[in-house]
Amino acid sequence: MLSFDGVSFTYESGNSILDNLSFNILPSEFISIIGVSGSGKSTIFRLVTGLDEPSGGTISLEGNPNTQRLGKVGYMPQQDLLLPWRTILENACLPLEVAGLDKKAAKEQVQPLLQEFGLGGTEDNYPGELSGGMKQRVAFLRAVLSGNSLLLLDEPFSALDAITRLAMQEWLINLWEKRKSTVLFITHDVEEALFLSDRIFLLQNKPVTSFVEIEVPLERPRIRNDLHRAEMLELKELLIGKLRSEVSL
Ligand SMILES: Nc1ncnc2c1ncn2[C@@H]1O[C@H](COP(=O)(O)OP(=O)(O)OP(=O)(O)O)[C@@H](O)[C@H]1O
Ligand SMILES: [Mg+2]
Numbered sequence: 001m002l003s004f005d006g007v008s009f010t011y012e013s014g015n016s017i018l019d020n021l022s023f024n025i026l027p028s029e030f031i032s033i034i035g036v037s038g039s040g041k042s043t044i045f046r047l048v049t050g051l052d053e054p055s056g057g058t059i060s061l062e063g064n065p066n067t068q069r070l071g072k073v074g075y076m077p078q079q080d081l082l083l084p085w086r087t088i089l090e091n092a093c094l095p096l097e098v099a100g101l102d103k104k105a106a107k108e109q110v111q112p113l114l115q116e117f118g119l120g121g122t123e124d125n126y127p128g129e130l131s132g133g134m135k136q137r138v139a140f141l142r143a144v145l146s147g148n149s150l151l152l153l154d155e156p157f158s159a160l161d162a163i164t165r166l167a168m169q170e171w172l173i174n175l176w177e178k179r180k181s182t183v184l185f186i187t188h189d190v191e192e193a194l195f196l197s198d199r200i201f202l203l204q205n206k207p208v209t210s211f212v213e214i215e216v217p218l219e220r221p222r223i224r225n226d227l228h229r230a231e232m233l234e235l236k237e238l239l240i241g242k243l244r245s246e247v248s249l
Helices: 041-049 088-098 103-116 132-145 162-179 190-196 224-228 230-244
Strands: 002-010 016-025 030-034 056-061 074-076 150-154 182-186 199-203 211-215
Touching (some): 002 041, 016 041, 016 056, 041 150, 041 182, 074 132, 103 132, 132 150, 132 162, 162 190, 190 224, 190 230, 224 230
Parallel strands (some): 030 182, 030 199, 074 150, 150 182
Antiparallel strands (some): 002 016
């Protein structure tokens, strides 16, 4: 579905983020990326979307190297990027309109989803009138509605309260199972990564030359209690330990 082959990337400031990084993601995998702040997670997403281009190496989507990637992946950036002059409903409808659906048909399709996302009654509001968590859910919905089979979600639930976060995780898992999409998910929450993912990529060292890769040993469907198994608690401690070793305060 997605592969990096010897990819390097350095910002113009000379800040080297990736150095000869290779990895491979299979169709319908759910992958979480974790790493301390500034380790290069969002940069990887910008490279996948085509917003930035690598300084070396090859990025392939569905086996095609160096094709135009812009618009081919569903992307929820770390900042919600809602259009302030469009209402919530109009913002959520954007991907469907871009895909060629007329405004009325798009609204009919999106309206029931707003309800499901706890955004009922906000359709005529503007982004500036919503809480951070609500805006995040609109942005999440919009990425999902792009209909692309590869979804990149950059800390999609970071601004949500614990209960809403659990509901959104379940919604995402259901969607992923139904649509067989491939998900790349950035999070700082180790439990969230363990609960959702097939594999976890941990960024260590800078520039990033490889990931520490962890396969999550849980069957699906999963229940939250699975996280309390001894092996899962051990894995959680291992991940936290590795992340902590990267933080120097
Ligand atoms: N546009 C840019 N120009 C120059 N340097 C940048 C730019 N964007 C990010 N960086 C730098 O690149 C490094 C990686 O940034 P990135 O946003 O990928 O981190 P991250 O892992 O997503 O962090 P966080 O968890 O805080 O979101 C940081 O040192 C950051 O300062
Ligand atoms: Mg980031």
